[in-house]
């Protein structure tokens with residue numbers, strides 16, 4: 159699926175029931191809410207059971223969870239891209255744990271028949287103040303209507319579209335057309351955040367209810383809903399010194415201001431001696447992932463989105 163299809167020819171899933179849904183937690187080993195929810199649902203499957211589809215529970219990265227770190231060898235959520243070369247399992251395990259996990263998870267998703275035409279929901283936490291964010295990799299009718307459905311029950315839930323074609327798709331959600339990341343924050347690494355734990359479960363419940371209604375033909379793609387989308391534009395790196403080291407931090411006035419309009423001239427960084435760096439980019443941009451801990455190594459201080467509304 160090409161990302162631009164969301165732009166021009168929205169993929170039509172209206173006759174395309176989802177018989178298998180996967181819920182994944184602990185893709186990152188220091189994001190505990192999702193992993194704990196998977197455990198809760200394993201103990202009480204009724205919470206996530208619906209009549210028209212089977213729900214499958216998966217733990218993304220057990221070894222990293224055990225060590226309470228994001229990953230062991232490499233970021234699992236950037237490991238799903240190139241798995242075409244059939245490497246013997248023993249060899250790859252010795253070489254790289256996450257490459258092996260990506261292969262195993264994909265095999266499980268194929269066995270469960272989530273691949274190719276089910277729905278995959280991957281639960282994450284962020285240190286950024288992003289509240290409850292649905293992250294899509296395309297603007298399909300299905301995704302837009304799902305966002306509208308969830309927002310009717312929980313207006314605080316945001317929809318964020320990552321359509322950046324300059325980076326290869328290597329996330330778990332790139333394995334299917336209907337892959338949705340539920341990104342929840344702010345949560346510090348390595349903790350379970352009770353309030354957001356329950357709100358995450360509520361959000362998932364509404365997503366499952368939507369899929370159930372959709373499978374029953376009870377969802378009309380008739381343009382009756384308006385969805386507000388934040389569409390990824392680009393990411394912004396920290397200021398750097400001559401040795402390429404990070405030379406400043408997020409300005410206090412930008413901290414926690416995810417999804418709030420960033421005006422040209424607004425302070426975005428501060429150096430260690432207090433010098434202010436101001437935003438000199440385009441108007442009408444909304445920052446997300448502001449000060450996400452895991453993105454320091456990815457050269458991302460925050461990402462910029464533009465806001466658009468779509469009818470679905």
Ligand SMILES: [Zn+2]
Nearest residue numbers: 186189282283
């Ligand atoms: Zn994550």
